[in-house]
Amino acid sequence: MEHTKQKTLPKRSEIPAEMKWKLEELFSTDQAWEEQFQQVNKLVDEMKEFQGRLAQSPEELASALKIYEKLGLAMERVYVYARMRRDEDNANTTYQALTDRAASLSVALSSAISFLVPEILGMPADKLNIFIKSEELKDYTFFLEEIKRQKEHVLSAEEERIIAQAGELAQAPQNIFGMINNADISFPVIKDEKGEEVQISHGRYLQLMENQDRDVRKAAFEGLYDTYKKQKNTLAATLNASVKKDVFYARVRKYPSALAAALDNDNIPVDVYTNLIKAVRDNLPAMHRYVALRKKLLGVDELHMYDLYVPMVKEVDFTVEYSKAMELVQKGLAPLGEEYIDVLKEAFASGWIDVHENEGKTSGAYSWGAYGTHPYVLLNYHNNVNNLFTLAHEMGHAMHSYYSDKNQPYLYAQYKIFVAEVASTCNESLLMDYMLKVTEDPRKKMYLLNYYLEQFRGTIYRQTMFAEFEKIIHEKVEAGEALTPETLCSIYRGLNVDYYGPDMVIDPDIDMEWSRIPHFYNEFYVYQYATGFSAATALSQQILKEGQPAVERYLSFLKSGGSDYPIELLRKAGVDMAKPEPVVQALQVFAGVLDEMEKLAEQL
Structure with a gap:
């Protein structure tokens, strides 16, 4: 049940501090972010030096994997901070720029580490097994076993290179569908329950389907599918191509x-x-x-x-204010025990959650964060039952990440x-x-x-x-x-x-x-x-x-x-x-x- 929003949304600066997340716990300043960004560049150069050397000894492979972990950890922080700052207000050009730079750095990083798995799999099976059992690599056993498990489905280096080059072609069916569905398709205008004209869109369709006026629902339903029917041959060919790609x-x-x-x-x-x-x-x-x-x-x-x-x-009329929602979530999750509830209370009290909608803020809800700090939750809270359950849902993700990060090394923290x-x-x-x-x-x-x-x-x-x-x-x-x-x-x-x-x-x-x-x-x-x-x-x-x-x-x-x-x-x-x-x-x-x-x- 979607409540009508106030005519104008508040600016970011007008939201009370206690209702905002505290991203300073990731980086105290943008300058600190900049220093970490440069650090990733240095680590990328260090990583490249290991190419061709991984099979020399377990020590050499362990050294490379330590850099690989450091790189992943630093890159995660750099990307998450920039993106979450941008999500606070997408019109903020400073954080648009930081996000773009972080995305480019991430691509460079992917390229720098692409040799790792093929080189590990390029080792003779006996040698790889000896490496996996060595003392130096004991922290990486599951990681290496998982690479080894898929070995029979990994092709020669040359074949893998060809498949990688074909990757963009393989994306074509999905990209074409995306263009048809998001850019080219145009839905008709129908009359709503007040007799006013409203154009069907992806975003409005579900709202129209929830409308109490049956004529409105029928018109939206028929209007939507009549539009897709006009494209049925193209859309069938696109889906057929996608399935053929999977089979190939x-x-x-x-x-x-x-x-x-x-x-x-x-x-x-x-x-x-x-x-x-x-x-x-x-x-x-x-x-x-x-x-x-x-x-x-x-x-x-x-x-x-x-x-x-x-x-x-x-x-x-089922109104649930945010303060009441926090209380209900704590009571509802009480069966999980005191320890869980204590962490939940800390999350509610200490800047894990960005609660209210503001101008330019990313819509929806998510839980995210970087290893080594607590998770964060983005909400756009409205006082209703749906949002009460969204809070419980996102805190479930956050608590999963919190417990994983606390108890696993970086390499195994991601579920x-x-x-x-x-x-x-x-x-x-x-x-x-x-x-x-x-x-x-x-x-x-x-x-x-x-x-x-x-x-x-x-x-x-x-x-x-x-x-x-x-x-x-x-x-x-x-x-x-x-x-x-x-x-x-x-x-x-x-x-x-x-x-x-x-x-x-x-x-x-x-x-x-x-x-x-x-x-x-x-x-x-x-x-x-x-x-x-x-x-x-x-x-x-x-x-x-x-x-x-x-x-x-x-x-x-x-x-x-x-x-x-x-x-x-x-x-x-x-x-x-x-x-x-x-x-x-x-x-x-x-x-x-x-x-x-x-x-x-x-x-x-």
């Missing part, structure tokens, strides 16, 4: 499939992907019940695809994408559990349940449907079939029929939805939203039911960073994503929330 790389690197190639980067078994799809399909009856409830609560004879986003509970959403979503689940227990007003409770059900629908069901679509289209190309607009529309329609069930009218327009999803150009990525949400939901249930033993396992997971493969880290925390159980457990929570919503709906 998988084959060149000797993988059995594009799916196996994409998952191997994080050492994720293909079973994780297929089990997710199977578990969600087995639990589609709960989704169909949700659709039936939505139809009933909206009071419509037919439920259409453009009725999916409008809140089932009419406008509820992988596969687990990146676990801590943030676990926080949201714990907060939701607390909010449902303490909210007595039945309409507010309904609003919360609606919010939670939508998260499940959007993150587990919808992203898994996307993941299944990706799997099917890659398998078709691997079997030598072409992806025509008709083929893509037919596959996509079939999935919508299966996932949404008998109470949903599957409008012909939705057949084109595949054409507007940017993630399809980043192969086999979206499934991680569903697995991360499932793992987080399962972990939050364990924390609430088991207490201390589950909390200890969970905190150990937060402290592990990237020191092991993501699937192993989650296994130690208490969820085995190679099995369907965590997804099934999460969907049982969904079914329980649905039960509660159905009961409340009967009473109102």
Whole structure:
């Protein structure tokens, strides 16, 4: 529920100091940043001197890796500071310049260290194994084992050079889609609920889909998809080219499939992907019940695809001031124990968070930072439930980074994408559990349940449907079939029929939805939203039911960073994503929330 913003936003200088983050803890002055910038340049020159020498001795390789770490650490600080200063006010030319310089330096750094992995892999296997077992390299064992693991998929130096040169060509489908989708496509103007003209845009589309006026939703839905339909041949050719690119790389690197190639980067078994799809399909009856409830609560004879986003509970005045949000997040996360809450209080009190919107500030929310200082969180806080959960979410990321940085060396502090959403979503689940227990007003409770059900629908069901679509289209190309607009529309329609069930009218327009999803150009990525949400939901249930033993396992997971493969880290925390159980457990929570919503709906 988006509140209207005040007519003019305050300037950065007008925001109270206690509501701003303190970036001075990264660099006390811009001059200190400048000195570090020059230091990176020196380290880049030092790094280059190691080229051709890594195989001489374990000591030599250890020296090179120490410089590699120093470089990464210094570069991270330089880039993060410049970019976060710019995010405070994008119109500030000083920090525009610093960000540009940091980006250029980062490219130079990538080039300077590009010899490292090929040179390590160029060693004979026996020699590399002796190096890995040596005392000098004991701190780098997992790092080197991980490089070695992918050796069979790394080609000769000359072949790798050719593949690197083809990189820009490989980006073409994604770049072309980006140009069509962001620059060339123009959506029509429709009438809003007041009869005023409004042009559909990417940014406005979701707001229009949440509009209480059904005619507005229908007009926005049809206007959007009619526009994509006009480009269907081009968009099908672009997606087809992207899938062919994925298949080409998988084959060149000797993988059995594009799916196996994409998952191997994080050492994720293909079973994780297929089990997710199977578990969600087995639990589609709960989704169909949700659709039936939505139809009933909206009071419509037919439920259409453009009725999916409008809140089932009419406008509820659910204001949450920032000070109240901090208090609720602390209470909601109390099951994680005193130590966790103490760090959280410190974060709230000591300049980790940039709270309010101001002129020129980057929109949205994120958690970021550099190794060696605490993480930072950017918000644009509005006094509503959505922003309350955003605070809990971003603090989950921040606490994950805090614990990783505190307990891991720089090389292993960064956690992988596969687990990146676990801590943030676990926080949201714990907060939701607390909010449902303490909210007595039945309409507010309904609003919360609606919010939670939508998260499940959007993150587990919808992203898994996307993941299944990706799997099917890659398998078709691997079997030598072409992806025509008709083929893509037919596959996509079939999935919508299966996932949404008998109470949903599957409008012909939705057949084109595949054409507007940017993630399809980043192969086999979206499934991680569903697995991360499932793992987080399962972990939050364990924390609430088991207490201390589950909390200890969970905190150990937060402290592990990237020191092991993501699937192993989650296994130690208490969820085995190679099995369907965590997804099934999460969907049982969904079914329980649905039960509660159905009961409340009967009473109102």
